[in-house]
Amino acid sequence: MSPEIxxxxxxxxLIVLLPLLGSIVAGLFGxxxxxxxxxxxxxxxxxxxxxxxxxxxxxxxxxxxxxNENLYTWFQVGNYSAHVGFMVDKLTAMMxxxxxxxxxxxxxxxxxxxxxxxxxxxxxxxxxxxxxxxLMLVMSNNFLQLFFGWEAVGLVSYLLIGFWFKKPTAIxxxxxxFLVNRVGDFGFLLGIAGVLFxxxxxxxATAFANAGVMRDLTITVLPGQEWSVPTVVCICLxxxxxxxxxxxxxxxxxxxxxxxxxxISALIHAATMVTAGIFMVARMSPLFEMSTTxxxxxxxxxxxxxxxxxxxxxxxxxxxxxxxxxxLSQLGYMTVALGVSAYSAAVxxxxxxxxxxxxxxxxxxxxxxxxxxEQDMRKMGGLRKYMPITHLTMWVGTLALVGTPFFSGFxxxxxxxxxxxxxxxxxxxxxxxxxxxxxxxxxxxxTSFYSxxxxxxxxxxxxxxxxxxxxDAHAHDDHHADAHDHHGHGHGAHEPHESPWVVTxxxxxxxxxxxxxGFLTVGPMLFGTDMMGHEKQLPxxxxxxxxxxxxxxxxxxGAQVWHGPVAFALHGFQAPAFxxxxxxxxxxxxxxxxxxxxxxxxxxxxAWPIRVLDRxxxxxDLWIGGFAGGGVKLGKLSRLFDGKVVDGLxxxxxxxxxxxxxxxVRKLQSGYLYHYAFAMILGLVALLALANHYWQ
Numbered sequence: 002m003s004p005e006i007x008x009x010x011x012x013x014x015l016i017v018l019l020p021l022l023g024s025i026v027a028g029l030f031g032x033x034x035x036x037x038x039x040x041x042x043x044x045x046x047x048x049x050x051x052x053x054x055x056x057x058x059x060x061x062x063x064x065x066x067x068x069n070e071n072l073y074t075w076f077q078v079g080n081y082s083a084h085v086g087f088m089v090d091k092l093t094a095m096m097x098x099x100x101x102x103x104x105x106x107x108x109x110x111x112x113x114x115x116x117x118x119x120x121x122x123x124x125x126x127x128x129x130x131x132x133x134x135x136l137m138l139v140m141s142n143n144f145l146q147l148f149f150g151w152e153a154v155g156l157v158s159y160l161l162i163g164f165w166f167k168k169p170t171a172i173x174x175x176x177x178x179f180l181v182n183r184v185g186d187f188g189f190l191l192g193i194a195g196v197l198f199x200x201x202x203x204x205x206a207t208a209f210a211n212a213g214v215m216r217d218l219t220i221t222v223l224p225g226q227e228w229s230v231p232t233v234v235c236i237c238l239x240x241x242x243x244x245x246x247x248x249x250x251x252x253x254x255x256x257x258x259x260x261x262x263x264x265i266s267a268l269i270h271a272a273t274m275v276t277a278g279i280f281m282v283a284r285m286s287p288l289f290e291m292s293t294t295x296x297x298x299x300x301x302x303x304x305x306x307x308x309x310x311x312x313x314x315x316x317x318x319x320x321x322x323x324x325x326x327x328x329l330s331q332l333g334y335m336t337v338a339l340g341v342s343a344y345s346a347a348v349x350x351x352x353x354x355x356x357x358x359x360x361x362x363x364x365x366x367x368x369x370x371x372x373x374x375e376q377d378m379r380k381m382g383g384l385r386k387y388m389p390i391t392h393l394t395m396w397v398g399t400l401a402l403v404g405t406p407f408f409s410g411f412x413x414x415x416x417x418x419x420x421x422x423x424x425x426x427x428x429x430x431x432x433x434x435x436x437x438x439x440x441x442x443x444x445x446x447x448t449s450f451y452s453x454x455x456x457x458x459x460x461x462x463x464x465x466x467x468x469x470x471x472x473d474a475h476a477h478d479d480h481h482a483d484a485h486d487h488h489g490h491g492h493g494a495h496e497p498h499e500s501p502w503v504v505t506x507x508x509x510x511x512x513x514x515x516x517x518x519g520f521l522t523v524g525p526m527l528f529g530t531d532m533m534g535h536e537k538q539l540p541x542x543x544x545x546x547x548x549x550x551x552x553x554x555x556x557x558x559g560a561q562v563w564h565g566p567v568a569f570a571l572h573g574f575q576a577p578a579f580x581x582x583x584x585x586x587x588x589x590x591x592x593x594x595x596x597x598x599x600x601x602x603x604x605x606x607x608a609w610p611i612r613v614l615d616r617x618x619x620x621x622d623l624w625i626g627g628f629a630g631g632g633v634k635l636g637k638l639s640r641l642f643d644g645k646v647v648d649g650l651x652x653x654x655x656x657x658x659x660x661x662x663x664x665x666v667r668k669l670q671s672g673y674l675y676h677y678a679f680a681m682i683l684g685l686v687a688l689l690a691l692a693n694h695y696w697q
Contacts, residue, residue, distance in 0.1 A: 031122025185244015449585025
């Protein structure tokens with residue numbers, strides 16, 4: 002009998018603390034030790050963390066016992082205690098590898114992208130601190146540590162989005178991200194408080210084991226309205242996920258966060274922060290399985306995000322914003338999967354999406370470098386001959402994103418679409434299930450259209466970066482000047498160029514899993530078979546994701562369509578999603594390659610819908626003009642009330658009244674004896690008259 006494999010506590014502590022150590026060194030001593038030492042110490046810290054994370058995952062795959070242990074007691078008050086501890090199972094280990102791998106490549110990429118930036122040391126310190134915060138979040142074994150990591154990634158994202166703090170739009174964007182996330186975090190905190198109140202613990206394992214105690218409990222939310230306690234707790238927890246994972250209507254912060262440097266777009270919006278909400282719901286699956294209402298709520302929000310935010314991406318012209326709206330849409334797909342209890346499919350799409358979305362963001366950044374910090378796709382075109390590596394890797398990312406069979410995105414996205422279709426078939430009378438099915442199918446068309454539109458506008462067609470005199474169109478353009486002047490890349494008349502190897506190497510390393518990771522892992526991670534779909538194995542997420550047998554939609558999908566990765570991909574060629582994606586590709590090709598002159602007429606015909614999409618369904622007007630503007634107006638009204646009523650009438654008014662009274666009384670005090678004698682006689686007469694009145 003082979004000895005039991007144990008995960009080392011020291012190893013886990015090193016995984017978390019090495020990025021933190023790198024962050025402290027680069028942040029506090031960066032200017033003294035220099036640029037090379039700053040990026041070296043942070044890259045080495047994250048690289049070591051990545052290698053150790055991969056080793057932990059390998060140990061778990063070899064049969065190691067999942068680790069769940071408290072390392073430090075923070076406080077103990079009566080029966081309540083808070084600890085720092087780790088719960089490391091296959092779900093956690095997979096997240097650790099994805100986070101550290103993408104973070105490592107972003108660190109390397111940053112050497113090229115931020116080469117001339119004054120805040121070089123500060124940037125490396127922030128992204129390494131972000132990695133530490135994310136690891137604390139995914140490795141936690143209790144709700145309080147989860148909340149610490151949750152808030153820490155929010156804080157560091159605030160610092161990163163507003164990294165160029167002299168740029169007003171960046172400051173506005175980081176404030177917007179911070180405030181919108183606080184709305185979600187308020188709900189999240191209420192959910193955690195509910196778990197503590199009704200179950201009596203903050204520890205995951207204890208909470209999940211005892212979750213049944215609140216199954217039949219109800220709470221009066223509104224007078225005469227009894228709500229199930231699991232529903233209230235789960236919806237509150239999910240509101241936290243809505244903020245962090247940018248679900249409608251708390252999605253408005255994510256596109257604006259593109260104001261930060263491109264490496265953080267990849268780090269925050271691909272593999273780490275925005276997926277924290279998806280990870281959290283998957284981790285809390287024993288709680289969410291207790292409430293069908295909460296799952297339906299998740300399903301509606303996810304479906305709305307998947308389709309309707311994708312539509313906005315069709316009219317964007319900023320290359321990074323197109324990819325940002327794509328992220329919103331894909332997060333919607335993950336959320337839809339959670340809503341139909343396909344937690345493993347949601348987490349699987351989280352993993353595959355991390356690679357190809359990081360690739361697309363970093364590819365967009367490479368284009369921005371090559372175009373001397375121009376981001377408007379209307380000023381690009383024909384870049385494929387100038388930037389061949391970026392061009393090819395962006396094709397790989399795009400084909401994965403649209404769900405092309407055999408690419409990694411296909412296996413995760415198509416599984417979600419199949420799961421939602423199965424759920425809709427099982428609940429044919431449910432409008433919510435039918436709406437979700439409609440949203441994820443049409444989302445495939447929308448994703449395909451805006452993805453190929455980006456490729457065509459950027460890499461194909463005429464070279465629009467030249468003006469009539471043969472100079473760069475952006476030579477006279479001060480677009481993003483405030484943000485990029487300190488980069489040292491001038492706006493002079495230079496041809497686009499391929500990025501340096503520190504930028505292109507991460508693109509190549511991300512392109513490989515974008516092609517292959519889905520094919521290699523879909524069987525073991527989703528369908529409980531070996532890599533080729535032959536031998537049965539224990540479910541990958543056994544013990545990490547807990548769901549009711551009758552809701553196991555992935556098992557039902559696997560029984561119908563899973564006969565190995567090749568057969569699954571061939572089946573994908575016959576699926577409706579493939580034909581919808583093909584239609585999106587053909588439409589984009591027609592409008593941007595074959596008949597570009599048609600676009601003007603279509604734009605005029607669809608002027609009103611395009612305006613609605615351009616204004617993002619007026620959601621910014623609602624949040625900024627409505628809630629934020631309303632708050633400002635309320636503040637002004639409060640200030641008016643404070644100034645005129647409280648200060649003017651109550652405080653100053655009472656003082657004035659005393660002064661007025663004193664002034665009148667002062668005039669009676671003349672100092673002459675005969676005035677006082679006369680007053681006394683008058684007083685005496687008045688008293689006698691009063692006494693006479695009462696005696697009678």
